[in-house]
Amino acid sequence: MINLETPKKHRALVDQAHQVAMNMLRPISRKYDREEHAYPKELDMLAAMVDGLSDSGASEGAGAAGVKRDEKAADTGVRNGANLASVLSIAEMCWGDTGLLLSMPRQGLGNSAIASVADEEQQERFKGTWAAMAITEPGTGSDSANISTTARLDGDHYVINGEKIYVTSGDRADSVVVWATLDKSLGRAAIKSFVVEKGTPGMRVERLEHKLGIRASDTAVIIFEDCRVPAENLLGSPEIDVKQGFAGAMATFDNTRPLVAAMAVGCARASLDLTRELLERAGVEIDYDRPALSQAAAAAKFLQLESDWEGARLLTMQAAWMADNRQPNSLEASMAKAKAGRVGSDVTLSCIELCGTLGYSEVELLEKWGRDSKILDIFEGTQQIQQLIVARRVLGLSSAELK
Numbered sequence: 001m002i003n004l005e006t007p008k009k010h011r012a013l014v015d016q017a018h019q020v021a022m023n024m025l026r027p028i029s030r031k032y033d034r035e036e037h038a039y040p041k042e043l044d045m046l047a048a049m050v051d052g053l054s055d056s057g058a059s060e061g062a063g064a065a066g067v068k069r070d071e072k073a074a075d076t077g078v079r080n081g082a083n084l085a086s087v088l089s090i091a092e093m094c095w096g097d098t099g100l101l102l103s104m105p106r107q108g109l110g111n112s113a114i115a116s117v118a119d120e121e122q123q124e125r126f127k128g129t130w131a132a133m134a135i136t137e138p139g140t141g142s143d144s145a146n147i148s149t150t151a152r153l154d155g156d157h158y159v160i161n162g163e164k165i166y167v168t169s170g171d172r173a174d175s176v177v178v179w180a181t182l183d184k185s186l187g188r189a190a191i192k193s194f195v196v197e198k199g200t201p202g203m204r205v206e207r208l209e210h211k212l213g214i215r216a217s218d219t220a221v222i223i224f225e226d227c228r229v230p231a232e233n234l235l236g237s238p239e240i241d242v243k244q245g246f247a248g249a250m251a252t253f254d255n256t257r258p259l260v261a262a263m264a265v266g267c268a269r270a271s272l273d274l275t276r277e278l279l280e281r282a283g284v285e286i287d288y289d290r291p292a293l294s295q296a297a298a299a300a301k302f303l304q305l306e307s308d309w310e311g312a313r314l315l316t317m318q319a320a321w322m323a324d325n326r327q328p329n330s331l332e333a334s335m336a337k338a339k340a341g342r343v344g345s346d347v348t349l350s351c352i353e354l355c356g357t358l359g360y361s362e363v364e365l366l367e368k369w370g371r372d373s374k375i376l377d378i379f380e381g382t383q384q385i386q387q388l389i390v391a392r393r394v395l396g397l398s399s400a401e402l403k
């Protein structure tokens, strides 16, 4: 049976991640918010530590690279595995800094795509790579089934042509997982993902974007011009299975959406913790034993924000737990992403409001968290798209029936 308390075996990981967030990310948070596009070199040492922990097995699944569906594992009852470990550690790291978490070497969203759809040989071959994820194009955002980047088989290579925009870590990562169509006339079933390694001729970073938040993270425009990629870099099966449709590619989202939800949970928790501290310093007591309505307005508002946050956290853990236990979780992954994305923005902005001038100024990080959290309600599927997916699943309607 599902139990949404932090499992005992993951408590040490959560504590470790929290310490790292507090002692290594927070101190450089403002610096890299101001120095957009500068590489946070402090993360190299941190990434080496995470690698060491993962190799020793001490931190199963810490970070985005950890997600996977272990279909072959023996059915030994309830499992708290890599997906739950990933969401728990990611939330803690984003309590430190979301932009820096997104800049962690070898923990890109492309890594989760590889973990989700690559076969065993590919998992081994791409082990240790830092992979960005490139789906969005100038003409395609939410409607990811509509991508125009093409991949044409030519001997033992695919030739990729197209433009990808807003690629997180697109400049810094070692490789990019690119979504391209083998044949646009065959629709969504023909969309496949390809690992393109940095330095492959025909792939170039055109520019980096300037952004509202997560400024520590680089966001790139990448052009592919007759870019030749070894055929064995196509992730999963090259067959175009019209019956399976988009299911293969979409499987990635079932694993990555809970991770983004966890980012929102962590960032919002940071705002709540600091707001509580500032309110208490101002003499506002938050009492969990009295009805909210009989307390100061600021305390009542804080309690409402915390309960919303708790709902987001529980949905996020549920979606990850289901992935660990090999239960289909598309509905729950979208519910978690929708709730946490919305709550993340609402909590961080409300905390700015509750703290007044301290919230809005750069004296504290509250204003930064308000800016950082917005993207978590946009990428990996916007709020509106998650709600559409939830509605389709609940009503049993296809994407053609409910647009």
Ligand SMILES: Cc1cc2nc3c(=O)[nH]c(=O)nc-3n(C[C@H](O)[C@H](O)[C@H](O)COP(=O)(O)OP(=O)(O)OC[C@H]3O[C@@H](n4cnc5c(N)ncnc54)[C@H](O)[C@@H]3O)c2cc1C
Binding pocket: 109, 132, 133, 134, 135, 136, 140, 141, 142, 143, 165, 166, 167, 168, 169, 211, 214, 219, 375, 378, 379, 380, 381, 382, 383, 384, 385, 388, 403
């Ligand atoms: C900082 C940043 C980092 C990013 N990182 C990545 C990355 O690493 N890889 C990647 O591939 N992409 C990335 N993206 C792109 C992101 O995933 C897209 O911005 C997102 O999917 C939305 O697409 P769009 O911007 O084209 O908006 P659109 O799809 O044009 O949507 C515009 C608005 O219309 C709404 N809308 C669209 N369709 C519907 C509908 N059917 N019903 C109701 N409302 C609808 C949307 O919710 C949104 O509010 C990133 C974006 C940003 C800003």
